[in-house]
Amino acid sequence: MSISDKIKNEITGKISSALTAAISDGSLSGELTAEEINAALRLEVPKDKSHGDFACNIAMAMAKNLHCAPRKIADEIVSRINSDIGSNIQKIEVAGAGFINFYLNPGWLHEALREIEEQGDDYGKIDIGKGKKVMVEFVSANPTGPMHMGNARGGALGDCLASVLEYAGYDVTREFYVNDAGNQIDKFGRSLNARYIQQLKGEDAIEFPEDGYQGQDITEHAKAFIKLHGDKYLDRSEDERMQALIDYALEKNVAALKTDLEKYRIVYDVWFRESSLHESGAVQKAIDKLTENGYTYEQDGALWLDCEKMGLEKNEVLVRQNGIPTYFAADIAYHINKLETRGYDRAINVWGADHHGHVARMKGALGAVGIDPNRLDVVLMQLVRLTQDGEVVRMSKRTGKAISLTDLLDEVSIDAARFFFNMRGAGSHLDFDLGLAKEQSNDNPVFYVQYAHARICGILRLLREDGLEVKPFSEIDASLLVHENELSLLKKLSDMPEEIRASAETLEPAKMTRYVTELATEFHGFYNNCRVNVDDPKLRDARMKLIDCSRRVIAGVLKMLKIEAPEHM
Helix, strand or coil: CCCCHHHHHHHHHHHHHHHHHHHHCCCCCCCCCHHHHHHCCEEEEECCCCCCCEEHHHHHHHHHCCCHHHHHHHHHHHHHCCCCCCCCCEEEEEECCCCEEEEEEEHHHHHHHHHHHHHHHHHCCCCCCCCCCCEECCCCCCCCCEEHHHHHHHHCCCCCCCHHHHCCCCCEEEEEEECCCCHHHHHHHHHHHHHHHHHHHHHHHHCCCCCCCCCCCHHHHHHHHHHHHCCHHHHHHHHHHHHHHHHHHHHHHHHHHHHHHHHCCCCCCCEEEEEHHHHHHHHHHHHHHHHHHHCEECCCCCCCCEEEEEECCCCCCEHHHCCEHHHHHHHHHHHHHHHHCCCCCCCEEEEHHHHHHHHHHHHHHHHCCCCCHHHHHEEEEEEEEEEEEEEEEEEEECCCCEEEEHHHHHHHHHHHHHHHHHCCCCCCEEEEEEHHHHHCCCCCCHHHHHHHHHHHHHHHHHHHCCCCCCHHHHHHHHCCCHHHHHHHHHHHEEECHHHHHHHHHCCCCHHHHHHHHHHCCCHHHHHCCCCCCCCHHHHHHHHHHHHHHHHHHHHHHHHHHCCCCCCCC
């Protein structure tokens, strides 16, 4: 348990005991169980530091139950805590309509340095996950072409979310769902087939499909296929020729996806093929289960999922008139595979916001086959716009087409891309400023954070040249760290476990980029107001320990986000 959690438990325990005592001795009328009190007990960190280190609104939450003004309830609670205030609490005040503000002795913050020293790279890790198996599925880009900006943002969000969940104590699997079946693969095959014939017999030999994939990559695949096999597939049936072309080009595309994602520092544990669900009969089994449970009906020669029976508006086709299951049917089978066949406790998907309507239908389908829909969480991701010099950038300079992940990484560093894509919550639209991402200044947030780390390394390097090393916590006098900037920095260091908790519970890795940026700000504030190499050796040693712990925590968060923590800049 972190020092912050220990303090919170101490405070909430005192509040609960005081409130129970006030009810027991008749100072407050009414009845409250311990469970009711604990359910309403919440501590918050006030935005205004003058309002204390922690604040609680339990008095307002309980006013109706106790038939009493919140201010009186708060006064009764505080009067009882003041009789046994303890060593960590400096003072308590009742504010406004009944807020209880707690001001702590700074000594509790000093323990954060001990925790960071003892836990090292594990500092900040918590165990709310209890080892539960969680699968995070993200990107899952169509394998018929290169990844676009949405995939780039989804990759950074999904990978960092997976890391946060690992820090929170979950057993995490990263998975890429390869859509290698269905309409898009048929279109891919028809596009390849047309380019193959055109390369061998001329443009007029076959009309290119109106809805085909027009990208240059299709032509390049056809040329490479001809280099390997020549014209021998011209005499084969169209189905055989298309399948050979798909088998060749699809593997090339999947390999390219893996290469591009690994360059982006994303390594998947599992690459799961949609085709395997059809081959194993899992799709048909899912359809049969829905039918058996009374959630399908036939209409116009197709089989439909009765979403209205689930309280939803729009029904979905499961099997088309031609007898071929839809992508939605395969997706249901895929989620059954995740949660039932492979036994993940929880599945988390990162989807584009255009899939909003799909979420309720998927959860409804899971409920219809007997799987708790709450075991599926979907993070919906809004669009990203690239901007430069205030103008929206839509086309790749190299290809004249939409900008791909590889285009982006040719322009900006991987560090900048991963950090920028996690600067805002998934549900917020994001403007990615290319110029700012390349800027070597404090206006660039990733540079700002990395510079804080490099600056600390530089300070410690100069001190080592003078023969000074960071001492163990047991050999420093942490009580000397009482300056406002020192305490603010210590408080921010102590917040990391709680930030991990909040990020994991809300599925928002952007909280961690905000946290490390705020930590860098606290360090820069300390640096501007507190010299480290002071004449007093005890204060110098304490400040060396403080900045070394700051270095460790900044590096730890950046490592979690798979962003480099440079020692020189």
